[in-house]
Amino acid sequence: MLLPQNIIAKKRDKEVLQSEDINFFVDGLVSNNFNDAQVGAMAMAIFQQGLTSQETVELTKAMMHSGEVLSWDGLDGPVVDKHSTGGVGDKVSFMLAAIVASCGGYVPMISGRGLGHTGGTADKLESIEGFNVQPNLTDFKRIVAELGVAIIAQTPDLAPADRRLYAIRDVTATVASVPLITASILSKKLAAGLDTLVMDIKVGNGAQMTSLEQAQTLAKSITTVANGAGVKTQAIITDMNQVLGSTAGNALEMYETVKYLTGKLREPRLHQVVVTLAKAMLINSQLAVDEADAQSKIDYALTSGSAAEIFAKMISALGGPTDFLENPWRSMNKAQHIVEILAPCHGYISAMQTRDIGFSVVGLGGGRISNDQKVDHSVGFDRILPLGTRVNRADVVARVHANTAESAALASKQYIDAMSFSESPIAQQQVIY
Structure with missing residues (x-):
């Protein structure tokens, strides 16, 4: 008979966990058969002893299947997403998702909230009066199918095992474990039913990964596990030794997003990151044949206004105003x-x-x-x-x-x-x- 303490002891003693051990642990996260002390002990055992690539794949898949897994039957294009490991002034998701959607991709982006010094995509969207970051999954799927994009916060239905494990990692000094970071990110992303994923691994004094070596280790882990789980995945390592763009702060970053999409201001470093990630998303999902083709599609999405139009429609579809691009400050608060x-x-x-x-x-x-x-x-x-x-x-x-x-x-x-x-x-x- 499997018991929580037996599984914890196996990992503590550097044994390789079998898939039944890992499934038992993940089931215990959702059912509370592992109490908080046991989850903390398990997280620390993994933090200290690590996981093999195969163990990380098994953990990711088990957490992904701990809740609902979305399927996207009937769409006429690839389902593609991007995830950033977070930084300061990182508003890339907004421009990127709109560009890729206007090029024929479907982007069901489930975003995080800010924690520590890093900003959260969901918090930025909540700067906009009326915007609902937690629609039900039926509405989420409908908006993605109609517009090509919806950006929301993590829902209780997707990867619930990760939500409990992350909360306990946060208070037990076990956040900075590459296998646990990998499983946490990918369980949520893979539950969204993706065909293709591009990872933006931030490195520098404003990132979780402060050295290039750490960033490369995480990039290899995520690409190995995601590709092993059947989702075509590429990681790109980008700089976070300075604020990205010209703003840091929720409403201010939404205003910079509006200026970027409408062509009023495209800060060069921010633009370079957006274009690099967009090219990877278009090429990997076969929406572009090569770099030159991808570049021309991105340029058209921006100069024709189609990316801006899709972004504006998404804002209003999720409860925000219909004139956000024309009057961004009408629905956001300004500081005194x-x-x-x-x-x-x-x-x-x-x-x-x-x-x-x-x-x-x-x-x-x-x-x-x-x-x-x-x-x-x-x-x-x-x-x-x-x-x-x-x-x-x-x-x-x-x-x-x-x-x-x-x-x-x-x-x-x-x-x-x-x-x-x-x-x-x-x-x-x-x-x-």
């Missing part, structure tokens, strides 16, 4: 205090402690320290200058949006403390590794 942050010296912006800037947004109220915290969607930073920019003393390097004068002053100081300046120009910063 907008304060310019001034360069303390002449020189070049040479480095940015991106994680600290992310935590400044959280400190303003724009993120969570705990899961049940309410988010102030109006706060954050905009007009952020990129690394390598030459500035004179008292030039504006960014603006802070805050709801008290005190929090604006504190965030301004934190922003300058997170910056470094040099007298001579710095090397061109890599975007795609």
